[in-house]
Amino acid sequence: MKHQDLQIGEDGGLRHFLSISGLNTELLVRILDTAESFTGVTEQAIKKVPLLRGKTIVNLFFEASTRTRTTFELAAKRLSADVLNINITQSATAKGESLLDTLRNLEAMHVDMFVIRHADSGAAHFIASNVAPHISIINAGDGRHSHPTQAMLDMFTIRRVKGPDFGRLRVAIVGDIMHSRVARSQIHALNLLNTGDVRIVAPKTLIPANSEALGVHVFHDLREGIRDADVIIMLRLQHERMLGALLPSEHEYYELFGVTEEKLTAAKPDVTIMHPGPINRGVEMDSEVADGSRSVILEQVSHGIAVRMAVMSMAMHRREETPE
Amino acid sequence: MKHQDLQIGEDGGLRHFLSISGLNTELLVRILDTAESFTGVTEQAIKKVPLLRGKTIVNLFFEASTRTRTTFELAAKRLSADVLNINITQSATAKGESLLDTLRNLEAMHVDMFVIRHADSGAAHFIASNVAPHISIINAGDGRHSHPTQAMLDMFTIRRVKGPDFGRLRVAIVGDIMHSRVARSQIHALNLLNTGDVRIVAPKTLIPANSEALGVHVFHDLREGIRDADVIIMLRLQHERMLGALLPSEHEYYELFGVTEEKLTAAKPDVTIMHPGPINRGVEMDSEVADGSRSVILEQVSHGIAVRMAVMSMAMHRREETPE
Amino acid sequence: MKHQDLQIGEDGGLRHFLSISGLNTELLVRILDTAESFTGVTEQAIKKVPLLRGKTIVNLFFEASTRTRTTFELAAKRLSADVLNINITQSATAKGESLLDTLRNLEAMHVDMFVIRHADSGAAHFIASNVAPHISIINAGDGRHSHPTQAMLDMFTIRRVKGPDFGRLRVAIVGDIMHSRVARSQIHALNLLNTGDVRIVAPKTLIPANSEALGVHVFHDLREGIRDADVIIMLRLQHERMLGALLPSEHEYYELFGVTEEKLTAAKPDVTIMHPGPINRGVEMDSEVADGSRSVILEQVSHGIAVRMAVMSMAMHRREETPE
Numbered sequence: 001m002k003h004q005d006l007q008i009g010e011d012g013g014l015r016h017f018l019s020i021s022g023l024n025t026e027l028l029v030r031i032l033d034t035a036e037s038f039t040g041v042t043e044q045a046i047k048k049v050p051l052l053r054g055k056t057i058v059n060l061f062f063e064a065s066t067r068t069r070t071t072f073e074l075a076a077k078r079l080s081a082d083v084l085n086i087n088i089t090q091s092a093t094a095k096g097e098s099l100l101d102t103l104r105n106l107e108a109m110h111v112d113m114f115v116i117r118h119a120d121s122g123a124a125h126f127i128a129s130n131v132a133p134h135i136s137i138i139n140a141g142d143g144r145h146s147h148p149t150q151a152m153l154d155m156f157t158i159r160r161v162k163g164p165d166f167g168r169l170r171v172a173i174v175g176d177i178m179h180s181r182v183a184r185s186q187i188h189a190l191n192l193l194n195t196g197d198v199r200i201v202a203p204k205t206l207i208p209a210n211s212e213a214l215g216v217h218v219f220h221d222l223r224e225g226i227r228d229a230d231v232i233i234m235l236r237l238q239h240e241r242m243l244g245a246l247l248p249s250e251h252e253y254y255e256l257f258g259v260t261e262e263k264l265t266a267a268k269p270d271v272t273i274m275h276p277g278p279i280n281r282g283v284e285m286d287s288e289v290a291d292g293s294r295s296v297i298l299e300q301v302s303h304g305i306a307v308r309m310a311v312m313s314m315a316m317h318r319r320e321e322t323p324e
Numbered sequence: 325m326k327h328q329d330l331q332i333g334e335d336g337g338l339r340h341f342l343s344i345s346g347l348n349t350e351l352l353v354r355i356l357d358t359a360e361s362f363t364g365v366t367e368q369a370i371k372k373v374p375l376l377r378g379k380t381i382v383n384l385f386f387e388a389s390t391r392t393r394t395t396f397e398l399a400a401k402r403l404s405a406d407v408l409n410i411n412i413t414q415s416a417t418a419k420g421e422s423l424l425d426t427l428r429n430l431e432a433m434h435v436d437m438f439v440i441r442h443a444d445s446g447a448a449h450f451i452a453s454n455v456a457p458h459i460s461i462i463n464a465g466d467g468r469h470s471h472p473t474q475a476m477l478d479m480f481t482i483r484r485v486k487g488p489d490f491g492r493l494r495v496a497i498v499g500d501i502m503h504s505r506v507a508r509s510q511i512h513a514l515n516l517l518n519t520g521d522v523r524i525v526a527p528k529t530l531i532p533a534n535s536e537a538l539g540v541h542v543f544h545d546l547r548e549g550i551r552d553a554d555v556i557i558m559l560r561l562q563h564e565r566m567l568g569a570l571l572p573s574e575h576e577y578y579e580l581f582g583v584t585e586e587k588l589t590a591a592k593p594d595v596t597i598m599h600p601g602p603i604n605r606g607v608e609m610d611s612e613v614a615d616g617s618r619s620v621i622l623e624q625v626s627h628g629i630a631v632r633m634a635v636m637s638m639a640m641h642r643r644e645e646t647p648e
Numbered sequence: 649m650k651h652q653d654l655q656i657g658e659d660g661g662l663r664h665f666l667s668i669s670g671l672n673t674e675l676l677v678r679i680l681d682t683a684e685s686f687t688g689v690t691e692q693a694i695k696k697v698p699l700l701r702g703k704t705i706v707n708l709f710f711e712a713s714t715r716t717r718t719t720f721e722l723a724a725k726r727l728s729a730d731v732l733n734i735n736i737t738q739s740a741t742a743k744g745e746s747l748l749d750t751l752r753n754l755e756a757m758h759v760d761m762f763v764i765r766h767a768d769s770g771a772a773h774f775i776a777s778n779v780a781p782h783i784s785i786i787n788a789g790d791g792r793h794s795h796p797t798q799a800m801l802d803m804f805t806i807r808r809v810k811g812p813d814f815g816r817l818r819v820a821i822v823g824d825i826m827h828s829r830v831a832r833s834q835i836h837a838l839n840l841l842n843t844g845d846v847r848i849v850a851p852k853t854l855i856p857a858n859s860e861a862l863g864v865h866v867f868h869d870l871r872e873g874i875r876d877a878d879v880i881i882m883l884r885l886q887h888e889r890m891l892g893a894l895l896p897s898e899h900e901y902y903e904l905f906g907v908t909e910e911k912l913t914a915a916k917p918d919v920t921i922m923h924p925g926p927i928n929r930g931v932e933m934d935s936e937v938a939d940g941s942r943s944v945i946l947e948q949v950s951h952g953i954a955v956r957m958a959v960m961s962m963a964m965h966r967r968e969e970t971p972e
Contacts, residue, residue: 048701053372056401066734074757098605101603106394108622109628110629111398298755301756305758406696408721412714428946432946433718434953
């Protein structure tokens with residue numbers, strides 16, 4: 001509710017993009033439709049549209065991520081915006097400047113949008129709560145909380161492959177649900193789009209306590225969890241975070257939860273294989289699966305540009321304009 | 325005089341912008357007027373003017389400063405220039421290339437302007453003395469010597485708040501005058517604009533020996549120094565530089581020289597509060613003062629873009645053109 | 649042969665630019681002619697041509713080099729392309745992503761060209777062998793193997809100074825031939841352009857075993873090697889790589905192979921002095937030689953922009969278009 005207030009403008013349109021939770025189905029569909037209109041742009045010879053010409057977008061990354069930063073930078077440039085990359089870990093905070101002072105300073109430079117990545121859950125909401133009225137905030141991942149553009153590119157990818165009726169789909173999310181901001185956002189989005197059956201599949205140590213309350217079915221056995229699935233979304237195993245404490249070894253994880261062609265026989269024959277990348281081959285899945293004909297992992301990356309273009313242009317109140 | 329030769333072109337216009345010292349009142353006023361014409365640009369929906377389209381500006385930073393680099397990069401992009409950021413500490417000099425060889429190489433790439441930040445006093449002048457005729461140098465801070473764009477944005481801010489007649493103003497600069505390139509440039513600018521009373525206020529250990537010669541009044545007591553002041557400009561306390569040797573503690577500094585609402589009663593009721601940022605809250609001043617209605621600290625940041633656009637476009641001999 | 653397949657498109661034009669070896673004389677001359685058409689662009693007041701507007705070029709540097717990255721970035725911007733700089737050492741590979749996965753991801757973002765620098769010989773060829781059909785690869789230096797844009801800017805510089813007939817020229821390459829990707833590319837290019845006499849001059853420890861097979865004459869005495877030379881190309885001595893094992897000291901190297909005005913009397917009076925930079929003054933040559941009237945070291949840098957513009961625009965299949 002608080003998030004809804006923050007994310008939705010007075011005109012009912014997108015103002016910030018912080019988390020899937022707080023948005024409604026209609027807005028999600030509008031994001032997907034807008035992204036659809038941009039897929040043509042990214043595939044044309046001339047890839048730019050002038051929607052955000054003269055606008056300044058700052059990638060404000062408190063946590064390094066070349067991959068995510070690159071997709072936002074590309075999306076912004078294809079909208080003809082100017083982009084500044086600020087890696088705040090090496091910057092103002094080193095001089096002891098508080099986050100809010102940093103924010104006020106950037107606001108005063110008349111920038112139009114911040115794309116925020118931060119290790120603390122809630123950082124993007126905190127910034128959106130405190131930012132000047134003319135600035136939009138896009139959450140590019142905050143702690144374990146939310147990674148909404150990743151979730152939306154996943155929804156976009158599913159819709160492209162399976163069609164718009166999510167009601168008839170069984171989607172299984174496999175991996176470290178506990179620590180995954182991606183999973184949290186995916187579950188919210190799948191539920192808002194009325195997905196028929198949303199499942200999470202992981203060892204007990206990697207499933208949060210109250211998961212059923214999220215509106216999902218919980219499985220601790222891979223074959224059971226992916227049985228007759230239309231879509232399997234794997235999550236990335238964060239080596240550094242888990243080994244030792246929560247998991248005996250990568251090898252054992254692979255034995256039990258790594259997706260192979262053999263285990264995939266439990267799913268539907270035309271099951272779609274997804275992963276946010278980067279893949280740990282031989283851990284989350286076999287290369288045969290990752291590179292197989294049912295994998296749309298690289299399509300996800302492509303769609304990430306279109307979805308980010310959609311969210312950025314919508315948050316800048318340019319919904320009415322569509323690329324020629 | 326030497327500086328004057330370097331900074332002023334044959335047509336009497338700005339050629340390099342290295343230090344306030346060496347410039348004249350008329351040129352300072354012209355910079356302020358040009359900046360005025362750009363404030364509209366930075367506040368419009370479409371923020372770019374094509375004055376420097378096709379020009380290449382290199383931010384050549386021998387000393388890291390995301391904040392300063394960002395303001396120059398924004399200013400350059402709003403003039404439609406292409407910008408390259410080169411952090412020279414991680415670069416050519418690591419291969420043993422001399423400064424002059426680095427310079428010759430960049431010249432040969434047909435760039436049009438270098439924005440220089442360097443830890444050595446005089447670095448910008450040295451470079452300007454040795455650069456090819458078609459290239460302009462902007463000093464973005466050299467050692468303890470000069471930070472002229474900061475001084476000009478301060479003058480611009482004062483003029484906007486207090487009007488163009490500096491003769492009736494009492495301006496107090498409070499803090500570490502000794503180590504401050506900002507203070508040195510501010511004093512020169514205030515004197516060139518014929519400010520009625522320029523004061524510096526600091527503990528004896530932070531005031532250079534021959535300060536009266538700069539044309540200022542020296543105070544070691546805060547209340548005395550800011551009495552009836554129209555403008556108070558605080559300087560940033562550089563922790564790393566001073567603690568131990570020159571100052572007993574931040575706390576003691578705050579007790580004696582930290583600006584609070586209570587101490588401010590000594591100044592004029594409509595006193596304007598300035599600080600180049602980033603602020604050390606609870607050291608140089610209270611948050612109540614920093615965020616109060618008389619503070620123009622964030623306006624300074626905004627004006628920094630307009631002033632840098634002015635200096636950059638003037639140095640590129642585009643004075644005659646004004647943004648539509 | 650394998651390289652030829654990779655580098656030449658079905659239309660006989662340049663598809664990738666990986667190494668001089670595998671190209672033919674006619675294509676080399678076409679590169680030089682195209683670069684010639686761009687030298688005007690880089691010297692005009694407005695330096696941009698719209699040849700690559702809307703195209704995205706990624707500088708994918710697995711080995712840091714501000715200098716080389718800057719020349720490619722400038723060349724790309726003058727062709728109006730969007731440029732992304734990705735320093736892969738601090739990025740995806742740190743997360744354990746394989747090179748091919750990184751590549752597939754960037755492909756999926758619909759970029760048009762990768763400029764690759766990598767410490768491993770053959771990296772650019774490997775990437776070109778595996779990249780999607782719509783993407784061009786430019787080799788910006790791979791291990792000890794190849795640095796073809798450097799070689800072409802050297803050829804361009806020689807042609808500008810000495811005219812198009814390489815057959816009447818004696819060119820001596822002096823320095824660490826053994827470890828130099830630059831030397832290898834220069835030798836191939838000089839031979840393809842039918843240079844009359846190509847010589848390499850170095851201590852025995854810095855000459856590869858089978859050098860004569862490259863079509864060059866080998867000299868271990870500087871004065872002998874540069875006798876009646878029209879062009880002397882010095883190579884950079886890599887301190888870190890050689891001292892101790894292969895060379896007794898920089899001083900001794902300078903005594904024997906450092907080029908001085910005195911030793912230059914062995915060459916032709918109008919000998920042209922070249923070096924890829926950055927120079928170690930007092931090691932590879934005297935400052936008197938480096939800065940003398942016969943040195944074209946800085947012209948090499950300028951020509952580097954034009955040559956990179958040529959290669960980039962040709963590889964993007966825009967040969968037919970010429971800048972207005």
